[in-house]
Amino acid sequence: MLRDITIGQYFPGKSVIHRLDSRVKIILVVAYIVMLFLATNPSGLAVGILFLVLTYGISGIPYKMILKSLKPVVPIILFTGVLNMFFMDGEIIFQWGFIKIAKEGVLLAITMTIRIICLIAGTSLLTYTTSPIALTDAIERLLSPLKRLKVPVHELAMMMTIALRFIPTLIEETDKIMAAQKARGADLESGNLMQRAKALIPILIPLFVSAFRRADELALAMECRCYHGGEGRTRMKQLHLRYYDFVASGFVLACILAVVAINLLVPPLF
Amino acid sequence: MPAIKTEHLSYVYSPGTPFEKTAVDDVNVEIESGEFVGVIGHTGSGKSTLIQHFNGLLEPTAGKVYIDGEDLWADKSRLRDFRFKVGLVFQYPEYQLFEDTVYKDISFGPRNMGMSEEEIHKSVMDAAAFVGLKEKHMEKSPFELSGGQKRRVAIAGVIAMNPKVLILDEPTAGLDPKGRDRILGQIREYHQQVGNTVLLVSHSMEDIARYSKKVLVMNQSRLFMYADVAEVFEHADQIAAMGLSVPQITRIFHRLSAEGYPVRRNIYDMQRAKDEILRLLSERGKA
Numbered sequence: 001m002l003r004d005i006t007i008g009q010y011f012p013g014k015s016v017i018h019r020l021d022s023r024v025k026i027i028l029v030v031a032y033i034v035m036l037f038l039a040t041n042p043s044g045l046a047v048g049i050l051f052l053v054l055t056y057g058i059s060g061i062p063y064k065m066i067l068k069s070l071k072p073v074v075p076i077i078l079f080t081g082v083l084n085m086f087f088m089d090g091e092i093i094f095q096w097g098f099i100k101i102a103k104e105g106v107l108l109a110i111t112m113t114i115r116i117i118c119l120i121a122g123t124s125l126l127t128y129t130t131s132p133i134a135l136t137d138a139i140e141r142l143l144s145p146l147k148r149l150k151v152p153v154h155e156l157a158m159m160m161t162i163a164l165r166f167i168p169t170l171i172e173e174t175d176k177i178m179a180a181q182k183a184r185g186a187d188l189e190s191g192n193l194m195q196r197a198k199a200l201i202p203i204l205i206p207l208f209v210s211a212f213r214r215a216d217e218l219a220l221a222m223e224c225r226c227y228h229g230g231e232g233r234t235r236m237k238q239l240h241l242r243y244y245d246f247v248a249s250g251f252v253l254a255c256i257l258a259v260v261a262i263n264l265l266v267p268p269l270f
Numbered sequence: 271m272p273a274i275k276t277e278h279l280s281y282v283y284s285p286g287t288p289f290e291k292t293a294v295d296d297v298n299v300e301i302e303s304g305e306f307v308g309v310i311g312h313t314g315s316g317k318s319t320l321i322q323h324f325n326g327l328l329e330p331t332a333g334k335v336y337i338d339g340e341d342l343w344a345d346k347s348r349l350r351d352f353r354f355k356v357g358l359v360f361q362y363p364e365y366q367l368f369e370d371t372v373y374k375d376i377s378f379g380p381r382n383m384g385m386s387e388e389e390i391h392k393s394v395m396d397a398a399a400f401v402g403l404k405e406k407h408m409e410k411s412p413f414e415l416s417g418g419q420k421r422r423v424a425i426a427g428v429i430a431m432n433p434k435v436l437i438l439d440e441p442t443a444g445l446d447p448k449g450r451d452r453i454l455g456q457i458r459e460y461h462q463q464v465g466n467t468v469l470l471v472s473h474s475m476e477d478i479a480r481y482s483k484k485v486l487v488m489n490q491s492r493l494f495m496y497a498d499v500a501e502v503f504e505h506a507d508q509i510a511a512m513g514l515s516v517p518q519i520t521r522i523f524h525r526l527s528a529e530g531y532p533v534r535r536n537i538y539d540m541q542r543a544k545d546e547i548l549r550l551l552s553e554r555g556k557a
Contacts, residue, residue, distance in 0.1 A: 173365075179327050180366040183358040184427060185350060185382030202378065205368035209413070 009069070011128045016244050017059040018129045022138035024245045028252045029126045035256045036115050041266050044259045045111060048118045051255055061128045069124035070117060077116050085109040136160040141239065154230025162218070170211065177206050271339045272300040273435050273467040274324055279333035281319055293319040295491040296333070301469070306461050308478030309471040311488030312513045317471055320488060321437050325356035338434070354383050357433030361440050363424030367412040372403065372423050375412050379431040397430035400460045402452070418449040425453070429460065437469040442477070454481055475509070476517045479538040500536040519543050
């Protein structure tokens, strides 16, 4: 059961999008988000949607994964949609007491909803096609200018890497401890809130004990191999830009230009 | 009536995903009450998955498990009763200790069963005695004990539930030879005194040959055989081919037999080896 939780939602594959440099991917996702907010009319948003259809198609990630990524943010989408609907003045199309809905409000709500959906789906594509380790690597490289400001970039990235590395281990450990305590008759499924919280003690204590033990062992193993932070450290997997990184960047740039052009040619919605 | 019986038991991990894996494939076995059974198999052969079916921790994908003739999954509300009936000691059980004293940790199982304070006290002290824990250990924190002692506390925690079937998954992993012999000896003594069914999972054919009467061999998710120790060692070649180590003595006798000497192939300890060689020599003397 715990095994089914996917943390980091990496979806292994061999498509061009999987092979893009992870640094480039992060930058392109940011560019895509900027594009979504530049788009002020339906044709501009259509470019954003087409972009998604195309990139998901190329990556081989099933389209239903978009729905899966949207599930946790449904409340936020509904909330923004509904709020935008009520707080816009203009041509009233519905009125009940002090509640009035303007045509512009409805349009704004629809555009905002589409924008958020595209935003989530676009960023999900990044995490679907990039392994967590490649992501932390890229974050470290992209943030490295901050080292001049004495931000411990390498240490932060190392912490993220270690945390990601140990999530499956800890899940497995939790599974084992739960099974062992269940074998001793621990009842984890029934009882009121207090009883359930209490029933977690036999699981949490061994889990903490073993997490600390693991941390100790890992620290020792790292010191044995002369780990001393990021200074002068080289990497086994170098990130290289390839031709398709430039093609992808060019494509995103073209999409942004298209959106800007549409904005200039077609009058904005409101 | 068999203590444990399975019918076409199969179990698939993560069905319907790319990670789908059949861990137990159509296993039919009947384990009689009071038996001391060694369970052996290579890493990933499905033995740990199999034993987790015997106390209802895993629900079979297909097939049935009967404990004392009762279908384990017939009534889910009674699952906990079966867990008390079939005690399962996991690998590295010391990692499950959590209470602040040894006594309290051992009493966790009996307390969950709803025993009275006196009954709890009696089963805790009995269980502690079986694994050689002394009075002075009982009020210590389990985290202060040595590795071998911790493991014995954890085993006592399961024995204290007075299970009718006791299953131990590699109880000697990571222990030194002395600690290993000590724990296995205590388990044997427990089996002889209480007379319940014991299943001992192990990698070591030698340990299994020494302690158990019957052997259940798993290979690639399937039941390879379930038979007496001697019979299993007849098939030493196949067992070696599975990547399990066969006792040296058995290997010598298989080699002798291959060289044309008329020896039995199911020899697995010194005593039998001696008798067999003497028999062979005396027959030669006559001829």
